[in-house]
Amino acid sequence: MTLARRSFLGKIAIAGAAGAVAPFLLRPGTAQAATWKKRLTGTDLDTNSRWQVAGTDLGIPYVLENGSIGYLFGDTFNTPWPEGPPLPNDWRSPVMLRSNIHPGAPGGVVFDSAARVAGNGRAPELMHNGHNGIGIDGLWEVTVIPNDGISFPETGRQLISYMSIENWNSAGPAGPHWKSRYAGLAFSDNGNDFIRTSLKWWNTGDNTDPFQMWTMQRHGDWVYVFSVRSGRQDGPMMLRRVRWDRLFYPESYEGWGWNGSNWGWGRPCTPILTGRFGEPSVRRLSDGTWAMAYLNCATGCIVTRTAAGPDQVWTGEKIQVTPWQEPGLYGGFIHPWSTTGANNLHLMVSKWTKTLDNRSTAYHMSQFVGSL
Template identity: 85%
Template sequence: MGMNRRALLGRIAAVGAAGVAGSALVLPGTAQAATWKKRLTGADLDTNHRWQVAGTDLGIPYVLENGSIGYLFGDTFNTPWPEGPPLPNDWRSPVMLRSAVHPGAAGGVVFDSAAKVWGNGRAPEIMHNGHNGIGIDGLWEVTVIPNDGISFPETGRQLVSYMSIENWHSVGPAGPHWKSRYAGIAYSDNGNDFVRTNLKWWNSPDNKDPFQMWTMQRDGDWVYVFSVRSGRQDGPMMLRRVRWDRLFYPESYEGWGWNGSNWGWGRPCSPILNGRFGEPSVRRLADGTWVMAYLNAATGNIVTRTATGPDQVWTPEKIQVTSWQEPGLYGGFIHPWSSSSANGLHLMVSKWTRLPDGRSTAYHVSQYVGTV
């Protein structure tokens, strides 16, 4: 069975709030850099016919150990949207599809396989999920949502950072926003089965911990981790780094912090940015440009920033996609094969639109093309 109606309506409120706010703040004709290229998922597409991936979101792209691209999807169903009909509708998360096609090709992203599937067939979730029940660690878990993925050719291992969701509609000092219980790491040595480790970056009771939604990018021996609070709420963005072979050792993570006179590594984290952040996505492009994308939940826009390095100054926001282009939008995950050239930026953008009574009218992922 999919999410129950109470949980569904809570998530609708949490996910939809940014889109509603954005519609009020962004005027038609607002300049944007990215344009729609194609819809990637849906009940009418091969994602459903081949792997029963119909209604889904996120589609976080990362480089696999074999050089192709894995796409991490969140709550996934064999119906067009989470509430069906019919029910049950085969709720799964996370699910991974794969592609070796460059997103800049004329036909855009084309998926060729699914994790844990030989050829065609139902794509299962790639790690344990409590599904509105007791999770693998004995705690209540609504669902598991991927944050980002990273792979290491030296070992053939892949890692996925994720959130264990406590509820979709946390009320209180920080609500209403969704609340993660903790951020965690899962690993796979075969590219299919991911094992959730006992590493947990616990959220605070007031839902203000800034290390819940991660994005990861390797540069040489270091993996740089950018993170924000869960729930698309106001707060800081933090930056840490850890050697690639020490990701399982929390004491090895170094913070990027300000000591009152200068910035440096090995300090308590200081905010590198402040805002109302959706899920962040950071990638280092082939020419060395660092690009950051996220939903600005205060304006409803998918925006990007650039920098010459992870610990350098980030440019002001550049609007890529507005809620007028894609109502109910969120995500904005950067394809790692993007470039700094004109129309070289490829974004995976989610859409979830509903009627006033909460019934969904769209729940899918599209590819957008823009310029950093």
């Protein structure tokens, strides 16, 4: 078995872990708000025939500097799933497809282009990736996984937050979790080629740093950064903010914290939520509502919360997608053109299922439609 395949089998086990416990906590018929609309990636779709994006995950949507939407994908292959066959299978990450189609259109999301490609052709990865080897900074790197993207029309620049993955199967007191080595930022001034900066938010040796998986949302002069631990572990969710033109200056990040009597900015971060979080996704909707989505790894469900502002009280969880609808689900990224009206929440949901002997049976991303 190749090193790459061993690493991905570890990731498969983690991906299926949340769904595995769900049958004991939820029963068929549990109410949910979102419904499946369409599958967006796969060997049988034009994502493969046009750009060789077949087996892939995530699909994190964010607004590009020209107003259309970029979708960031993680580990991507020209085969249905990571382990092939055949091998090698053109492993890339991250990859971006783009669309200017509103997700609420009758046909749902339709991709029209890929980053770094003129028309049709193989979509390459956006930035350097160590691929089970020595990364750009001389450190061992299994892969690079995108967390979120953000753009700045003032400058035409785009930023991607990402994790440099140290391993997919790090032992711990609550079982195996993937371990990031650090979180980082990459930028592009042409919308195609991203450069990894030297900035690193280092993980701890015990994999408990709460600033590894980021989601970012700009409002006015500020970018609000919500973050959790890597590996879908139990732990806190933290909130920071930074002026949009100071994202490359770590000393400019302000924490949102509790001092014993009140909350305020410019303090050490205090958890705004605690739980077993998957990748978080936060977007400010057109009516000013802030919406949050993530995989609740204790129940195996994609859930949402809302708030009047990033530093306001968040509602309780609302179940959007259950593992009874989509086995092996994760992600749950909010499309920025979602609204608070009925059936106007658009979620990008990944599915990764496998047999008991670790052979994948599905690895793709779909669009779900629900209500906040």
